[in-house]
Amino acid sequence: MMKECNNLCDVKSCFLCSRVIADWLPAVAQKKRNFQLKKGDQLFMETETVSGIFFVFSGTIKVHKKWDNEKELIIRFAKPGDVIGHLGLGKNPTYPVSATALEQANVCFIDLEFFRSSLTVNPGLTYQMMDFFASELQESHERMRNLAHMPVKARIATALLSLRSQFGTDASGAIDLDISRQDIASYSGTTYETLFKVFTEFTKAGKLSANGKRINVLDTSFLQLVVTDDNRKT
Template identity: 50%
Template sequence: MNKPQKGCNLEKCFLCSNTVPEWRETINLHKQNLKFKKGEVIFSEGQQVTGIYFVYSGTAKVHKKWGDDKELIIRFAADGTILGHRGLGSKMVYGVSATAIEPLVVCFVDIKFFEASLKTNSDLSYKLMVLFAEELDVSERKMRDLAHMPVKGRVAQALLSLEEQFGEDAAGYINLTLSRHDLAAFAASTYETVFRVIMDLIKENIVIVTGKQIRINDRQKLAGLTTGV
């Protein structure tokens, strides 16, 4: 990890875009820009909260321990996204981990300054409350899917979610290169099971795979797997 000099993206950054213009100069005085390599841990589940992170460029996975040796990827954080906010509360420990899945640059502010920002900027407090509500809804749906949706449906849902969040590249592939292990963790399954499901989807001409890149070839059929249609 090192400290590059980067300016804020006022349109995308969760912190800057939800604070009054006068507060942004104060942000510049308190922020640190940190750079992480692919695979480098930003913070770990159970660590004491030291501050909040905002993604400037690159992508991170937000994940949680699942059993003794497994992980469950809760979401992916891209440009402008906030990281570490789930550690807010009476215990002040990070409830999840965050790891860079590609070269990543983040803006970091210490927890005292972030709390001061919340008290000073009502829009920031409101948007954070909405974000917590949205994340709770996603978590509840993920738990429901884990209990009731077969693995093939969960893999299909994972691919559709990734395409919705990251879009497609010029060749039509999902614009995020993801390992099969990470795809399995996002679908709450195992590597071996996801590998078999992907092979089935290829045979059914629902997806096209080139290396680690995946292109959705038949969106209607893929979506049907998430509903049992």
């Protein structure tokens, strides 16, 4: 269970603080609430009433949604500086997704009333939010198209390339994120069993290697070819 903590946020690096005018920062410091999450803690659940917006200060949080008889589809991964919970700003005051910590994480919470005031006072923030919404909508449309039309091997290859692009690599060359096979399957829009078969095939062919929850892409060109070839077939 997440716990409230004081002074975890530096009031300058999150999505909100980095985009408001300097005179507004004291108000943010007064209104914000900080929470610390352990791995597996939920920030909020799908269908829960929206209370405010969260900004990630440290750690990684997966944003996910129920899909096909209680299966899970991971929509995206939120990293330091990202905003979560904005999808609850629409007419329906409930979160359409859930958010769960993949590792220890610290977040900053702003209630809806103060966030709306921040948008009114800070036109730069409002513009950046519009740009953020537009970009996320484009990415969402692309992901839905991929899930509907892209073969499973291509979806898995796309997911691995996306994870490496988002998180970079560690000293060993592995994707710099401890992520379970189930979460990779959920991000690829497939089952654990199917992911296991494809991983085994790619590993035996020398295209991937794994050490615990760290995945090393050994042949980037191969994964890119899987994506482009399967796209041509659809």
